Amino acid sequence: MQNARTFTPSADKSAILWRSFRTATWLGWQIESNWADPFLFAVYSFVKPLASAGILVIMYSVITGGAFDEPIFPYIYLGNAFYIYVGAVMNGVSWAVIDDREHYKTLKYMYVAPITVPGYLLGRGVARMLIGTISVAITVLFGVIFLNLPLSITTINWPLFFVTLIIGVIMLALLGLILAGITLMIANHVWFLGEAVAGALYVFSGAIFPLEVLPAWIRPVGFVMPITYWLELIRRALVGNIAAAFPTLAQLSDLQLLGILSGMTLVFGIGALVIFRWCENWARERGMIDMVSNY
């Protein structure tokens, strides 16, 4: 046979992991973006987040008479904008299980292919993260242009912003892996699982209101969630003086918050791998890897 390419299977685990991640990223992007022409896809990417922000802006405007200069407004607006990442990254990873098992019915093939499944799932989440990034950027830009959001390129603490963003995205992807593991184990309502978790985190992490507004007995829930610290750091990096106006985490320095966020991410990272493996074994033993519920 002429011109045949030889394929040498790689024994290197990190090479397999990277290959799985890279290919899944490309696949995820194709799935997420090729259902429409680029214009419709662009509209889809910004209509939903802008509408969500619009609801909050009008609610705020109705009550305060359009007092967008008050510190609470950037607090709400930026928290809501960056919370897009939570839904995009966390659900992006776990949704791949639903998509592949229920919709495309290909999850079993992933398990027989020479790939690393966690790497594959994380890769599938990248596409949604990219779309989420576009949505966040457009929402923030809209706020700066039309709502006087006090954001200036010169005053942003860029190193803190990028470090926080990267740690946050990793943390959210690992939370997504935990959700993916749980999704493998259940048949009904997997569709709502990510939404339920993201919704609960939206309330308890003080994304769109300071934690002090919550009843005192619920507040501790917010303090054990890394997203609370992540959003606080993002606000401090972008609008430091305004973020300081709220007492929730005011007693902690940026470095302390970064330490807490990094520590929690590490704990969640180890936990995610252990939990995912356990869930995966559980699902294999009960024949749930290729289960189609048609639910």
Next chain:
Amino acid sequence: MAATRIKKNTGLRLFIQTVIGRAYPRVIGQQREKSWLFFDVFLPLIAVSAYVFVYRAIQAPQEYIGFVVMGGAMTAFWLNVLWSMSSQLYWEKEQGNLALYIIAPNSLTAILLGMALGGLVATTLRALAITILGSWIFAVQYEVASYWQLFLVFTLCMVALYGMGMMMSSLFLLLNREAWHISNMAQEPVYLISGFFFPIKNLNFWVAAGASLIPLTVGLDAMRQLVFPAGASLGFLSVNTEILILVGLSVLFLVLAQVLLGYMERLAIREGRITDSRN
């Protein structure tokens, strides 16, 4: 061997039988699968809570908390129309049932009507649960101005809304994978322009007038005017005007649903979309 004769219904009897047959799984499914109590009540309650806490953070008057609870309950109907009416025929196509619907000697309109009635009953239960729980948790007070008007507004709103759902489902008949994305995209923008969490009066008049084509916009506005003491002062149009609009929308959407369904069914058959499943 004596063959058993099956009594076959035709005409109106078949139509009614089809409606009941399609509504049945939606209503009975509620009884068999109790987990909806958690997912279908808990999820909207989370959204309601988030918006309630935002209003509290900016010290809004108490009636706005009531507006949010009511709006949150009504999201159940919009989600039902979007996901279980409009995109239902897409799901049926994906599962291979759509061709069976077409082959069977019954009317597709009857199937959609059955879906609407079944969905309406099931969703009313969810909305009621959200309203009761939300009102209890956030201490919402109601003062109903007219019970019969409230009943009339709700009924007309549902007729128009599910008529709209039937009409939209015929449009979705031609869609494939994009159906999911389009339904997903139609959630928040409708929450925004229909004033689910704030009085629609606060939008620009022409935006609110345009949004009134969605029955929930005027239905919700009229219901808020009827159940909250301060509702009337925050209403977009008078309740009587909104009732007239809802009557008009009900007729419009039911007629359009019937016409479009026939047209789209023929188009889908001609273009070979009935059994087409492009993932």
